[in-house]
């Protein structure tokens with residue numbers, strides 16, 4: 001699947017939104033990739049995650065576990081794990097707490113794990129997910145995502161395989177371009193904003 005094919009999936013699913021969005025990082029953007037519009041369609045999700053699994057296998061070889069950050073990472077993590085023949089687990093957080101593995105999830109000794117994220121913007125959620133895995137007995141061999149919207153600039157401290165790389169502008173709240181400031185902002189994701 002080429003980048004254009006993946007973007008065509010996002011477009012035809014209605015997942016490419018334009019407006020004024022507050023992202024998980026607190027940055028603002030005129031573009032939002034509403035991945036849930038993809039994940040509500042299991043057949044489309046299998047197509048896209050199957051392509052990601054191929055890239056993961058090419059880059060990292062055998063993968064036993066896929067670990068994803070909740071909520072957005074759970075469905076693509078599961079579907080990518082299915083295509084890889086791996087297990088799927090996720091990290092989640094209690095309000096105000098860091099990501100953690102719960103529910104008896106672990107990466108056992110000798111297992112090779114890949115962190116699968118839906119969208120990477122600043123890489124913050126991915127880094128927080130990886131930080132929750134450092135004391136696991138198994139090895140995290142790399143990271144992957146459907147769309148890296150940082151233009152390849154996000155630093156996860158380990159290799160990142162992206163199905164598509166885009167460079168989409170983001171703005172701090174006090175540096176909005178006038179056309180964005182003129183539109184009321186919405187915050188689609190699950191991370192609480194500071195002070196909320």
Ligand SMILES: O=P(O)(O)OC[C@H]1O[C@H](OP(=O)(O)OP(=O)(O)O)[C@H](O)[C@@H]1O
Pocket residue numbers: 023024025069070071072073117118119120121122123124125126188189190191
């Ligand atoms: O690279 P970053 O700057 O961290 O941004 C990307 C993150 O933002 C979204 O999660 P969000 O916290 O909005 O919640 P969700 O997973 O419930 O959609 C998305 O699922 C990524 O996890």
Ligand SMILES: O=C(O)c1cc(=O)[nH]c(=O)[nH]1
Pocket residue numbers: 022023024025031032033034035072119120121122149189
């Ligand atoms: O940075 C984010 O929070 C983010 C951006 C995006 O395009 N899609 C998404 O689900 N989250």
Ligand SMILES: [Mg+2]
Pocket residue numbers: 069070071072073125
């Ligand atoms: Mg997320």
